[in-house]
Amino acid sequence: MASGWGITGNKGRCYDFWTDFSVCMSGCKELKDCSLLREDYLECLHHSKEYQRRNSVYKEEQRQIRAAGGQELEEIGVSSDNNHL
Helix, strand or coil: CCCCCCCCCCCCCCCCHHHHHHHCCCCCCCCCHHHHHHHHHHHHHHCCHHHHHHHHHHHHHHHHHHHHHHHHHHHHCCCCCCCCC
């Protein structure tokens, strides 16, 4: 990855982030000075924030669907709780 070559032989998708981070690390006095550039580089590599956001959106959509489904059942007179005796 740090070589700059991507899988297709062109510049890698995260190479620009890597060069920014590398330049910062070579001239910084403390590691925390480059923490945002490091975070950007790692997000480009792993997409962890993107996946976390996508999962939270999906969970909220599912919660809203369940809530809407419960309201529809109550409107037609069916109990939405599963406490059958």
